[in-house]
Amino acid sequence: MRWRSHALIAASCLYATYHCPADIMLGTILSSLPDRVETPFGPNGLRLLRHRGRSHEVLVWMGVLFVCLVLHVWLMPTIPLEGLPDTLLFLFGGTEYAVPLYLPAFAGLLHLVGDVFTPGGIRLAGQKVTFGWCKTGTLWEVMVAVGVSLAVLGLRMLDSIWGGWVFAGGIPAVVVFLGMERKHLGFLRSVHRKKTVVGEEVYDIRRLMQNYSADVQVSERKSGEADILSEKTGKGLREFVPEDAEEDAEGSPEKSGIEVPGWTSESIAVFWRDMVEPYFDRWQQDSALRCVLSACIRVLSILDEEGDHPSVNLRHEEEGNKPKEVCLLLSRISLRRHSLNVARVSADLLRDRFGERWWLYYPLYLLVSLSHDLGKITVAGTAYSTGSHPVASAERLAEILSETRADEHMQSEVLTAAVRHHHDAYVPGHNPNVKGESENLYHSLLVLADRTARSREVEEAKRMDGFSADADAGVTESAPEDVTDTAAGAEAVLLPPAQMHERLNEKPVSSAVATGNEVCWPEEMSVGQIIDFLKDYINYRLPRRPEYWKSVSQPDGYIYFHMDLLNDALVEVASKACSGMNLYLWSSNDSSLRDKKLIAFYEQIRANKWSHPKIGNGYYSTRFSVLNHNTGKKYEFRLSPIHYTAFGIPLEQIEMQRQQDELLRYITVGRKE
Numbered sequence: 014m015r016w017r018s019h020a021l022i023a024a025s026c027l028y029a030t031y032h033c034p035a036d037i038m039l040g041t042i043l044s045s046l047p048d049r050v051e052t053p054f055g056p057n058g059l060r061l062l063r064h065r066g067r068s069h070e071v072l073v074w075m076g077v078l079f080v081c082l083v084l085h086v087w088l089m090p091t092i093p094l095e096g097l098p099d100t101l102l103f104l105f106g107g108t109e110y111a112v113p114l115y116l117p118a119f120a121g122l123l124h125l126v127g128d129v130f131t132p133g134g135i136r137l138a139g140q141k142v143t144f145g146w147c148k149t150g151t152l153w154e155v156m157v158a159v160g161v162s163l164a165v166l167g168l169r170m171l172d173s174i175w176g177g178w179v180f181a182g183g184i185p186a187v188v189v190f191l192g193m194e195r196k197h198l199g200f201l202r203s204v205h206r207k208k209t210v211v212g213e214e215v216y217d218i219r220r221l222m223q224n225y226s227a228d229v230q231v232s233e234r235k236s237g238e239a240d241i242l243s244e245k246t247g248k249g250l251r252e253f254v255p256e257d258a259e260e261d262a263e264g265s266p267e268k269s270g271i272e273v274p275g276w277t278s279e280s281i282a283v284f285w286r287d288m289v290e291p292y293f294d295r296w297q298q299d300s301a302l303r304c305v306l307s308a309c310i311r312v313l314s315i316l317d318e319e320g321d322h323p324s325v326n327l328r329h330e331e332e333g334n335k336p337k338e339v340c341l342l343l344s345r346i347s348l349r350r351h352s353l354n355v356a357r358v359s360a361d362l363l364r365d366r367f368g369e370r371w372w373l374y375y376p377l378y379l380l381v382s383l384s385h386d387l388g389k390i391t392v393a394g395t396a397y398s399t400g401s402h403p404v405a406s407a408e409r410l411a412e413i414l415s416e417t418r419a420d421e422h423m424q425s426e427v428l429t430a431a432v433r434h435h436h437d438a439y440v441p442g443h444n445p446n447v448k449g450e451s452e453n454l455y456h457s458l459l460v461l462a463d464r465t466a467r468s469r470e471v472e473e474a475k476r477m478d479g480f481s482a483d484a485d486a487g488v489t490e491s492a493p494e495d496v497t498d499t500a501a502g503a504e505a506v507l508l509p510p511a512q513m514h515e516r517l518n519e520k521p522v523s524s525a526v527a528t529g530n531e532v533c534w535p536e537e538m539s540v541g542q543i544i545d546f547l548k549d550y551i552n553y554r555l556p557r558r559p560e561y562w563k564s565v566s567q568p569d570g571y572i573y574f575h576m577d578l579l580n581d582a583l584v585e586v587a588s589k590a591c592s593g594m595n596l597y598l599w600s601s602n603d604s605s606l607r608d609k610k611l612i613a614f615y616e617q618i619r620a621n622k623w624s625h626p627k628i629g630n631g632y633y634s635t636r637f638s639v640l641n642h643n644t645g646k647k648y649e650f651r652l653s654p655i656h657y658t659a660f661g662i663p664l665e666q667i668e669m670q671r672q673q674d675e676l677l678r679y680i681t682v683g684r685k686e
Contacts, residue, residue: 014127014149018158019044023123025162029169033106036113043120047074047128064415069125070136078118085114130157133421141426148300149421271297271307274314281317284353288360288379296376301422305376308417312383312410319390320349344588346470348389354466355459356382362458362465377428381455382462384410385432407433431455435463532609535595538587540617544659546582547574551660552671565680566667571625571654573682576634579653580607583614608633611653618655625654643679652682 023044027037047069051062062068090112094105102108113119125135131154134143147153273293276282289309296302325343343351359382363371388405407429414420414428431453434440438460440453547564551572554562563578587599599610615633618624627635634653641647657664671677 014131014154014158016045018154019124019127021158022127022161022165023120025165026123026126029165032113033110034104035106035110036116039113040116040120040123043117044124046117046121047124063412064418064420065128065133065135066415067136069128070139071122071125071142072138074118074121074125078115078122081115081118088114090114126161127158130154131421133418271303271310273310274317276313276317278317278320278349280350280353281313281320284356285313288356292372292375301419302376304417304419304422305380308413308419309376309380309383311413311417312380312387315387315390316349316352316383320347320352322348322390324348324351324386324389343467343470348386351466351470352383352386354470355385355462358382358462358465358469359458362462366458377423378455378458380410381428381431381459384413385435385459385463403433403436427453428455431459435459532598532606532613534613534617535587535591535599537595538590538599540614540621542586542590543582543614544655546586547578547655548660548662550574550578550582551662551667552674552677553578554674554676559676562677562680565677565682566657566664566671567682568664568668570657570664572657572660572667573637573652573654576607576611576651576653579611579614579633583610615653618659621659623656623659625656628654638683640681640683641679642681643676 020041024037024041027040032040050068051064053061067073092105092110092112094102094108094110097105097108129135129142130144130146131149132143132145133149134141134145136142147157273285276285293306296306323344324346356379359378360371360375363374363378367374385406386402387409388402388407410432411420411425411429414423414425419425430440434456440456550564552562552566553564554560564572564574566572583599587595591599598606611633612631615624615628619628619630625635634651636649637652639648639650657667660667671680
């Protein structure tokens, strides 16, 4: 609701509970408190909380009200007003004014009373509660606000006692109860939900897009084309302009049109021209679709500005379900390009599945496809999110839906669940193989589109010797940068991938110092780069499987690394630092080359006097006994120790980090005799 409606409801409720005029004025001003908590610097300022999230949680405000009431009864602050004019004494209710410490919390609850009638609703124990009687800024909103106010004032006139604290305290409970039981109050809704059959499935259009318009139904034209028709006007979606001419000023797109930013990335510009612009005018004709379109533009803007990050990062265990050679190829594909590829595939899959009706579902599937990997971009700091990117992506999508008010027009939980579980076989509670559970169609199509896009990216990358990471469409040839003028460097560009794989076991031509093995350390990559990479992985456990550790420090001054972590570091750094033959050699995960590369790396460690005395020449690891003092279990691991002085961090600081870890503090590493 808008502020004027909240103010009307709050003022009438405060009057009904026998507050003085000063309290009524103050409470009316404070009635916008839940919205101000979200954006304390104004509607267009910094947003601290998601719209209608925790700031609109009933239990939170009830808890605050309870604390404030206890303080009010305990302190009972009063201000003497002797000597003031009678007009001011009337405002404060007498010659002594009792300061209502509970008033901010009470006004916050009255704000929730108004919001429960809108589609966005409020939250009760994390669950959405709503009547959905009126949309923000419409005539129905004014009528609801006036009706609630008249009902409150009527109760006071009928019974001054019943209309006091008993009534005011019961308003939130009654409203919440009715909101939870809305499925039993079908007579309160002016429009019955219409269902349509899509293929062999019954699909609820109103479930797809809640409150798409005030009066919609799905109809089948004689030509076989599906359309959404208005019961009042008989117009289809293409001609339909909602009667709700004015949207909420606090965040919703203006009816006059949505401003499209100037895209800096050519790939985004081409995607917009081909995949969005043909439907742009049609989508702007409906308030719900305008919000979805605004959310799509917000996601595209993020990809336009920050989409240069790799779409796969080898540091993260989430990507471990793919072969590392495949991950290496995909790591050269930008996040922007992959997201656009998934969106294109989703559109093709929609056409195949729904035929003529595909455009009914396209806006929401487009939004899900574009945002499914947004969690790989952190809000600030590092270039790649270190958490679970599907969860982070779902959270960012929820924030965008809230900022654009799109969550007021749909069941946003369905979309965010599809994104959160797009690496899983199905969404929990929506397993089609379980009786009584329905399929989350957004999730099913997103998983298929993501896998199809990845498969195409890998195949095209394999066919190309060099390719651009952010081409407009498909993979295009481009010469690798910084290719050496040596014969090996030239052959690295000219040889096809199949022949290049055969050359990997041959000793490359390089000016680097030989280590006595078949692999030479490349000049363009320094051991310092590997050490810098490993700094972030000292005393490291896998994020999603914390029972497995990959490195641990010890009081003897050495950090003991698992071999796969060292190999990942070599691959990651080499993929960015090397070129020509060395790029193919050092960024490969060929098992026959791994030991040779690790030996070459450890020779560099030995040359800098960072090696362990138990690791002999021509070796990079040895077996160590590992004891867990907490469980008493003893294991044997092949580990590669590196002295702490290589990292430039005091041993006390490293050991303090290990002692703070609930698992690694109990680990002791000793040489196996």
